[in-house]
Amino acid sequence: DSGVTQTPKHLITATGQRVTLRCSPRSGDLSVYWYQQSLDQGLQFLIQYYNGEERAKGNILERFSAQQFPDLHSELNLSSLELGDSALYFCASSTSSQGQGIGYTFGSGTRLTVV
Amino acid sequence: GNSVTQMEGPVTLSEEAFLTINCTYTATGYPSLFWYVQYPGEGLQLLLKATKADDKGSNKGFEATYRKETTSFHLEKGSVQVSDSAVYFCALTAGTASKLTFGTGTRLQVTL
Numbered sequence: 513d514s515g516v517t518q519t520p521k522h523l524i525t526a527t528g529q530r531v532t533l534r535c536s537p538r539s540g541d542l543s544v545y546w547y548q549q550s551l552d553q554g555l556q557f558l559i560q561y562y563n564g565e566e567r568a569k570g571n572i573l574e575r576f577s578a579q580q581f582p583d584l585h586s587e588l589n590l591s592s593l594e595l596g597d598s599a600l601y602f603c604a605s606s607t608s609s610q611g612q613g614i615g616y617t618f619g620s621g622t623r624l625t626v627v
Numbered sequence: 628g629n630s631v632t633q634m635e636g637p638v639t640l641s642e643e644a645f646l647t648i649n650c651t652y653t654a655t656g657y658p659s660l661f662w663y664v665q666y667p668g669e670g671l672q673l674l675l676k677a678t679k680a681d682d683k684g685s686n687k688g689f690e691a692t693y694r695k696e697t698t699s700f701h702l703e704k705g706s707v708q709v710s711d712s713a714v715y716f717c718a719l720t721a722g723t724a725s726k727l728t729f730g731t732g733t734r735l736q737v738t739l
Contacts, residue, residue: 514670543725555716555729568726602670606725615661616727618670 515539518603518619526627530591533622535603537584543567543606544586545616546578550599561586593626600624629654631717633730640707640737648702648733650691650717658721660684660693660700665714665732674702674715707737 515538525531537544546558548571557570561580572578575593580586590597600623604616634649652658659678663671675684680695689704700717717730 514672516670545726554731557726557728560726570726604671608725615673615676616671618663618672620668620670 514617514619516541516603516605516617516619518601518622520622521620522623522625524625524627525593527593527595529593529626530589531593531624533588533590533601533603533624535586535588535605535619537586537603537605538617541605541607541617542584543608544580544584545604545606546572546586546588547602547604548599549602549621553599555602558588590624595626598624598626629658629719629721629728631719631728631730633715633717633733635733636714637734637736640735642709642737642739643706644737646702646704646707646711646735648715648717648735650700650702650730652698652700652717652719654698654719654721654728656722657695658719660691661718661720661727662689662691662700662702663716663718663729665716667713671716707735709737709739711735712737 517536542563545560548556558572560568578588600621602621604618630653661676662674664674675686677684677693683692691702714732716732718727
């Protein structure tokens with residue numbers, strides 16, 4: 513157990529629907545990162561939050577949004593789902609928001625299948 | 628922008644063989660370099676890291692040396708085991724951002 517908890521582990525939904533993925537960071541970690549892993553795109557950074565505030569944005573679609581709550585858990589909301597959104601979505605956490613040499617702790621991921 | 632290039636997989640080796648997985652990078656400034664490993668059905672785990680030139684990261688028999696002159700961070704292990712079968716990702720952070728940029732991953736399969 514890495515200490516980063518993601519729920520649900522698996523999700524199957526239809527095109528056009530909306531889903532919410534949840535992440536609880538490791539105790540003491542203030543930064544949360546979301547990544548999408550797909551066969552054709554590899555690991556793509558989506559977004560980072562630090563202590564409730566957005567810190568960095570990557571290749572996140574407008575149909576996707578995220579937030580980090582006061583208890584530091586984070587949610588990734590995916591709407592108007594398309595077949596191409598099927599992927600593994602990983603959450604990771606770290607102690608800081610910036611700087612070199614920081615290693616993340618990853619959760620085990622949520623596998624989203626859009627049918 | 629920052630990028631990481633890894634050798635294509637899959638890499639298939641017999642147990643006790645020597646492993647090298649090549650990784651080169653492009654980055655602004657002086658990046659920190661990482662190797663992550665992903666076992667089947669699991670998330671990524673940090674394997675080792677190096678934060679400045681000529682540093683050697685090591686863990687579980689794996690090693691990688693930060694080579695600034697060749698912008699490389701090749702992963703090596705002297706004797707692989709079946710349990711090392713996984714996907715290995717080279718990654719970096721650069722500048723003040725903590726966002727990781729990953730390579731495409733290299734699948735390693737070790738057979739008896």
